[in-house]
Amino acid sequence: MTSNKGIFRHQIALGLVSAAVIGFQLALMWYFSNTQWSHFAFMVISVALLGFGASGTFITVCRPWIMKHSNHVIAGAMLSSALFMTICISLCQWDPFRLDAMLLFSHPMHVFRLSATYLVLFLPFFCSGLAIGLILITHMENIGGFYFVNLVGSGIGGMGTLFFFWIFTPSLLPGAIAVLPFAAAIVFGQKNRILHIFTLVVFGVMVFFFIVPPALHVSEYKGISKTMQLPKARIIDSRPTPFGFIQVVASPVLRHAPGVSLQFDQKIPRVDAFFVNGEWLGPVFDIQQQRMAGGRHILDNSPMGLAFQMQDPKTILCLSSGTGSQVSQAVSHGPDHITALEKNPVIPQLMHSLYGTGSVYSHPKVKVVPKDDYTYLLSSRQDHDLIVLPVLDAFGGSSGLYALNEQYHLTQQAFARMWDRLSDNGMISVAAWMDYPVRTPLRLVATLVSVLESNGIDHLENHIVAVRSWNMINFVVKKSAVTPQEIALVREFALEMNFDPVLLPDIGKEERIRFNKLQDQDFFTFVDQLMGDTKADFIRRYEFNIAPAVENKPYFSQFLKLGHLFHLGEFFTAASIPFLELGYLLLMMTFIQVSIFAVVLIVLPLVVRRWEGSHKWWTALYFASLGLGFMGIEMVLIQRFVLYFGNPLYAAAAVISGVLVFSGLGSYLSSHLSSNRRTIMGCLLSIAAGAIVYMVVLTPLLQQTIDLAFPVKMVFGLVFIAPLSLLMGMPFPLGLRLAQRTNPLNISWAWSINGCCSVISVVLATIIAIEFGFVAVMAAGACMYGTAWAATFLMSPT
């Protein structure tokens, strides 16, 4: 029996390790997003997170020995966790292990390196899981309170790490977080000579890595690495922020002129460039030199100049303005007012501190709003003559690297709101890089057409204009019909720049390929089909998914149709598929890997121990359903609140900590409830019903209150989150108590099952969201709680 003081110490230690696990996960995500790519980071970390589930399997398989030495194992696991968290980045960067995601599909050596990376990252999660699992198992009599500490610790860990993002660089943060499990081991305190020596060793390693931190080895194929190869390239500023690691690079040969006309014969301006997590964010144009010698802004010499050629807009809204290149273009046309939306407040601040009045955001006519585009569109009542979107996709195509990014500003609903916010002759201007096989421009046409149709426009061709250069296409959608004078101006612009009109009210076939010939005429046929009556049929038949993205499925850059995968393989050769839609395929690969590993980890104890104990089916079904359901519902809540707060950081912080803290409270309250079948079933039914109610009412309620003040929204949001989260914290400790009474051997197995299924859940929820939408994810979450409810029938009523 542990004393009250002992219980308190164990709870503090538990809280510290729980905080460390969440913090470490976020830190790794940050690190790998910087050195590799975020989807790849998601895959690596998901697999490594199975270490948590593996700890449960390990306890189950070696239960007699572990339970006998539980306190030493807990302390040792905490110290090992601290050690592995400290050294894992250096190990991942060690030459034989150093991975480059870009070479994964072409160089077999990198498959080995990927496995090595999995193993290196698996260890800290395994050790932390072992410590947490054992503390919970050894305190089953007080599981509600301990699980409360576990959840609250995780919530604080998530919040705290967001704060650490302001201080530590990506390579330092994992090591900094290692202090938490180390402190936990000290607090947990075990009088054992070997553990004392181990403590000193770990301390020494931590101090060493604090003094000699690992370097940040970014993939040589990332934008920042390539830019740093330029002569005299240097990083003039860098800021770790929760929005990403920002770096500003200067080089005398760094220039920017996306899609500029081949007739442009002047000097292309030198720029500094901003990178976020090693990826290009945008250039900084000097506001003092916004017009070139020929009197035009550099971007006016690209297809992006189309809208300004047609009109002289007075009020302009720039979405996702980044470093303000399009804002600078807008300023050069002397409008009355420009609203620039940039949800990362650090970028305008940093630009102001680096460039002073040379920063476009310092211009008196520019107002910067630190909000998400879609949230702003939902809440704003201001009309604009021109709404400008950033260029879509990456130059040369992104090969699906952004497939999992939620891009609400590119949904049908967002374009509909933009349309509503246009003045009588207002325009929306959006450019896209030409890709092959063509996807982005086609999805854009499909979206614009659907918006026009929903606004009752019959003659679509009178409202959409597009011109194309050798590598870029720009669409302008106009609220009123395009005038003959504007048509003439478009033609004049195209001729002068050697661009080709793609959409104009009276366009001729030859006019479309006068200067920039395509391999075949398919692109124009496709565009015409989307503009005509065969739109729906064409979208259904096309090899890629080009249906408009919607708020429920805001994945504009996800083009892969799973059903067409094999057909695409035949069409483009199987070896090419990963390079067409890499992001979604990485997600599928992640799902397959975590599912296989999870099944092995769950089944292993049954095989190794030839386990014939009771209530196996209930344990498996009940805890798997909880693991799958909890994360699914949490993910939807985060997604909804990202929109609501207009800022992913606030949303993630508020929702993750809100859900975890309220769930923790629920867990604490559950210790006052009896863990019988009736209570558990009531609790599960309430969650399933609650999830269904949220599914229906959450979006309309949030949209109704979206223009409230931020603090009010924060309170409102937490009130929304509280009831369901409170309930969601109860079934796990109640189930463990029930397992304790029926077959205590099942407890560590339940821990393993729940850990593994939570990992599967995150990946699966993303796939469901892409294929069926967030509403379906919520429904699936409700179903999982329903399954847990049904599983409870396997228990006796008492």
Place this chain on the structure above:
Amino acid sequence: MRKKMMLITWAGLLLFVSAAQGFENKRREMVARQIAGRDVSDKATLDAMRSVPRHLFVPDSQQAYAYHDRPLPIGYGQTISQPYIVGYMTQIIGPEKGQRVLEIGTGSGYQAAVLAQIVDRVFSIEIIAPLADQARKIMQQLSYDNVRIKHGDGYYGWEEHAPFDAIVVTAAAEYIPPPLLAQLKPGGKMVIPVGSPFMTQQLMLVTKKGDDIITRALFPVRFVPFTRSDKQ
């Protein structure tokens, strides 16, 4: 003792010769399957690719894959293009004796060497100093006297040797520098890839016709060229 030495020398020589023959066989096979076996039929291009020892242009660790049908990393975030792309880009500019060609992005130097087999002069600019040095060394080693490599910014082209019959841009760019277009002869051709070498790439051909500049999207390529129109 002397006999042993002789034996070792003979064995070493044998190994060297068989390795060189191995590469030559692979090169012939590469041209037959990957280049001529697809749609590159220009004799000069095929001959050039048969004679340039591609394996000497890649890092030692990559030599075993030098004749594989894919791009290879050469360090500094750069790649040596897939053999087929080199062949196609060479053919498309219509290289002939007497021509001078500008290459932007020397990289490994392989493309410049292939061009040097056909045209009179090749001028190549590389922005990454170690790559430029390495390429210069290998050109010297292989006695390509008609290739000049400069470390510098490709943006400005090579004014003193302009105009050029053709310009080969080996790295994708969001824009084509105006000085390059100015240094292209009337009727001259420029070829440029769009996209990342490890992902989907499309080749663009830029031609100067009077005051107009005409572009043509060629077929998209990756490890294996897409044969979209053939299969439709």
